[in-house]
Amino acid sequence: MAGLSLDLIAVQLFAGLALGAIYVLFAIGLSLIFGMLTVVNFAHGAFFMVGAYVGLFVLMMGGNFWLALVVVPLVVGVIGLIVERFLVRPLYGRGIDYPLLLTFGLSYIMVELIRIAFGTTGYPFDTPELLQGAVDIGIGYFPLYRLFVLGAAAVVLLVLWLFLEKTSYGLIIRAGARDPQIVRVLGVDVSRVWLVVFGVGTGIAGLAGVLAAPLQGVIPEMGSTILAEAFVVTVVGGMGSIGGAVIAGLLVGVVVSMTSLFAPEMAKVSIFALMAIVLLVRPQGFFGRAGLMS
């Protein structure tokens, strides 16, 4: 334990936040879609994975990382729009499990299509040149790219916040998350709003995928792992709560990162232990409403 200086812990904490930023972006889309559509998108991991592969494709075509950051959310978001319009929409009103089952089946198809297009083995994903190396952040050297991920997540959150708080669309979404009936009574075309929310949520998942790619590489199965972890985030934070997703996402990132420092063999299991504790003590999560759970 002598080697564990305070600085090391601080750097590890920071690394945890960067990892958490990925979780946050992933879980926010999940929460947004659930809060508005009451659909648990089991294909969210697949959208994340497709995002990473679309990014890879942009690089293969000679584009750069910055172009990928723009292209990926658009492409993945459009896929999301198509999925909502033609596959999820027919299932509204048929019980809460059906959209879940559908998106689950869809994730199979998406993963397999990617395997057909790119093969079953993974690819490395180069960190963009501009973001290679480390910088001194006062407590020690920290990989520049991770810092960038943190910043990017913050920007996305800010944009999302402005969208939700300052635009008329955002107003409808916030009202709808609280009570879909009200929105309908007001004469708003709810299905249009749902479409947009699904597109935005999946687009952010795609962006999270391409941001995560330099950290972990890309493989077709990368989606199902983060899906399970994102469920932990959602349970801990409280479903449908964006604030909950942010705080729980960062917390889960830090927990993973700290346990891999102190007890590496527990790193994978630690977050599930965290979820178990939350379930026992506060089943609705940090920010969840009690009513949703029971």
Added chain:
Amino acid sequence: MNSQSDADNGVILRTHDVSKTFGKFRALKNISASFPRGAITSIIGPNGAGKSTYFNLLSGAFPPSSGRVEFEGRDVTNVPQHKFAHMGVAKSFQITNVFPLLSTRENVRVALQALVSCYDIWRPRAKLPGLAEKADALLMQVGIWHCRDRVAKTLAHGEQRALEIGMALASDPRLLLLDEPTAGMSPEETRVMMDLIVKLARERTVILVEHKMKLVMGISDRVLVLHHGELLVDGTPSEVRQDQQVKRVYLGQREH
């Protein structure tokens, strides 16, 4: 206080200073009341008065934020809902609440079974003695025996409400709690239901929540009037009718 003697002094249910808050909203404010055994007590009040919240506290659907609920002298404030049936308290819901895909008789049979066998996974349930007969008897009592083999969701609204009361009676409760038993009913159905309630009250205590004040005045022994989460008046129907405050908040509302 005098809760020890509640069992024999004619009080079946009592709330001590109960309040309920949802977030920042105070739905109920410090209500203390006692309910006499063997009587029909109605809880009335305009929309948003806190009637349903109070009902849910009485029936154990959720606990109060503060205060105590006592049934027959026993503190039941935090007793989980499913134990109420076993203690002799049954309730019907404001929104019709039956097992939609089961037959009418099976609905009642399941309710009866709760007091006999919950976790037996081995013996055939058809062999539980007497349940089918008891179910038929209850269906006759609430007047829907002719519907016994129909799937519950195909029953008319009034029949479903009667079925619900039949299920509530399955535990042979000493206290029957009814949340707006005539909601959504036609005048004819309402009259049948009111007759049934009066009949049932001969053998047990009935507490009912009702939005329509007129309906309950004729049959109630006592009336509690709630307004903005507070207990406004607690008295006999004629006392309530005379009360100026009630006239103002309740009757006046309709005139203007």
Added chain:
Amino acid sequence: MSDVPQTIADASDRSNSLFDMAVRHRAILASVFLLMFPLIMPFKALAANILIYGLYALGFNLLFGFLGLLSFGHAALFGTGAYFCGIAIVHFGLPWYVAILIGTLGGAGMAAIIGVLAVRTRGIYFAMVTMALAQCVYYLFYQAEGWTGGENGLRGINVRVIDIFGLKFDFLDPLTRYYVIAAFVILALFVLSRILASPFGAVIEAVRENEARARASGYNVMLTRLLTFILSGAFCGLAGALAALHLSIVPIEMLHYETSGMVVMMALLGGMGTFFGPFVGAAVFMLLENLVSLWTVHWQLIVGAVFVACVLFFPAGIWGTILRRIHK
């Protein structure tokens, strides 16, 4: 969710039609079919696989189809059954029948642990929590390399001879192996049909139909959910134990998310809330897997598409749709 199938089962009152008689003796009919099955199935090993996964889906269906709880973590129960059975044989040298019992209890025990946490949630949360906890179980077994063989799976579960009261059966013979497995599956079918016809079976239905009403009637809903989850775990644990004997190895993939997802697909393809649907679903799934993989390695694409089509157009599943047609 399961609309029609259950009401069919309930209609088995005193009517004398052929269909109702079939419903009343469904366990016997299903058993007869399973005994005949290898005669029409050219690949005996595949037939045994269908049995095992059919049993796995049957256990899952008790929870999903009959109680209405959608679990995405059943691989943890199936896999625990397999590992416990395998560990009993490989590390403790216990006889095969004790190992099967340990596997079954292992599945039930794991269900109790996961269940205590998961039944506190409901609906959509239940699916998420079970999936996350199953992932945790996967990592735990993965890391307990000394016991489980980790990434390489647990090897060396060699049962060559099954002896029952002095009679010796060659477990390496595919047909014998099928019938040994079938004997356990048939036993499970009878147990399940008793559970469904028991008082507790009525409680399961009541909780699925209307939780609030069941609670008001005096049933402990949480406990009912937990007990059903444990029963489901026992069936899945048995299926896992049989799989371990059949494969003579427990691959770590048995605990994987895809194994959880597979059983969801099987149950829905076959028809949730039906008695025999899980076997139909398992058969269709495995035949699809085997046939399509002759033609392309990307069989999951076809399976996924069939599943999505099923969700959209045939939510009652294959068997459920057939039952509906007959019933009308």
